Amino acid sequence: MNYLRSQLITLRNALVARRREERLNLMSQRGEAPCMVAFYHRVADTHPNGWSISRRGFRKHLDYFQRRFEPVSLSEVQRRVRESYSARPTITMTFDDGYQDNIEFALPLLIERKMPCTYFVSTAHVLDQKPFGHDIESGIALPINTAKQIREWSDAGIEMGCHTRNHVDFGKVHDPAERKQEIVDAKNELEQIIGKSVRHFAFPFGTEQQLTPEAIETVHQAGFEGYCSAFGGYNLVGRDAFHIRRFHGDPQFARLVNWCSYDEKKLQLEPELLMPESEANSHQASHANQTIAS
Numbered sequence: 001m002n003y004l005r006s007q008l009i010t011l012r013n014a015l016v017a018r019r020r021e022e023r024l025n026l027m028s029q030r031g032e033a034p035c036m037v038a039f040y041h042r043v044a045d046t047h048p049n050g051w052s053i054s055r056r057g058f059r060k061h062l063d064y065f066q067r068r069f070e071p072v073s074l075s076e077v078q079r080r081v082r083e084s085y086s087a088r089p090t091i092t093m094t095f096d097d098g099y100q101d102n103i104e105f106a107l108p109l110l111i112e113r114k115m116p117c118t119y120f121v122s123t124a125h126v127l128d129q130k131p132f133g134h135d136i137e138s139g140i141a142l143p144i145n146t147a148k149q150i151r152e153w154s155d156a157g158i159e160m161g162c163h164t165r166n167h168v169d170f171g172k173v174h175d176p177a178e179r180k181q182e183i184v185d186a187k188n189e190l191e192q193i194i195g196k197s198v199r200h201f202a203f204p205f206g207t208e209q210q211l212t213p214e215a216i217e218t219v220h221q222a223g224f225e226g227y228c229s230a231f232g233g234y235n236l237v238g239r240d241a242f243h244i245r246r247f248h249g250d251p252q253f254a255r256l257v258n259w260c261s262y263d264e265k266k267l268q269l270e271p272e273l274l275m276p277e278s279e280a281n282s283h284q285a286s287h288a289n290q291t292i293a294s
């Protein structure tokens with residue numbers, strides 16, 4: 001009986017995989033292939049926790065991505081979404097927070113494999129070498145990248161992105177001055193460190209609660225080209241290109257493959273975000289004729 005059941009599950013999974021493969025091919029033919037953006041925090045074999053993946057696991061992800069997708073930068077994702085044409089599914093690598101372990105293995109491997117990556121750092125943590133609250137709570141203050149490392153890896157070809165100054169939760173920030181400090185000042189500070197302009201912002205935690213209209217408005221005003229969320233989603237042509245949706249580079253490989261094979265059910269789970277006035281107006285004007293709304 002158990003044997004029969006496992007055979008049925010295998011058959012069902014094979015059918016789902018085939019159906020999804022066909023759908024991805026069809027989307028590609030129509031120029032509507034999804035742009036996938038994965039987020040990671042830390043690649044290391046020591047002190048494993050909920051925000052780390054082993055070196056072996058990370059290499060397996062890269063092997064899979066390179067076999068199946070076209071690796072592109074965040075700006076290229078936005079271009080495809082904006083111009084409403086995407087002929088091949090793409091993958092973009094991103095990292096949040098800025099852990100020292102990443103320079104030992106993950107970043108050199110990404111450069112070696114020519115996979116574009118945006119590395120989001122929180123400047124006060126970098127400059128003051130201040131460990132993250134979530135690490136202190138879990139008992140190990142993991143080391144943060146230094147300013148010198150951030151500059152060196154920026155020069156080596158890793159694009160640096162802004163992840164606030166103090167890794168704040170914008171759902172709890174109600175003071176406009178603090179918001180400005182964590183978005184505008186953080187951008188300036190990072191630009192000082194790397195000596196070049198910073199294009200993208202990633203919201204700490206990145207769920208609906210943090211993506212407030214006020215914070216998104218400030219991200220616009222600061223001159224960023226776009227922001228990343230982290231609630232899990234796809235970047236589809238015709239959507240709002242300013243908002244880059246990301247999913248977790250899940251160490252559980254089957255879950256990662258499920259995301260990457262384009263699980264339509266995930267679209268239903270996406271939160272409706274309240275948009276700032278300015279974005280709502282321009283969004284309405286530029287996407288009035290498109291069928292997929294964001």
Ligand SMILES: [Zn+2]
Pocket residue numbers: 096097163167203204205
């Ligand atoms: Zn973070």
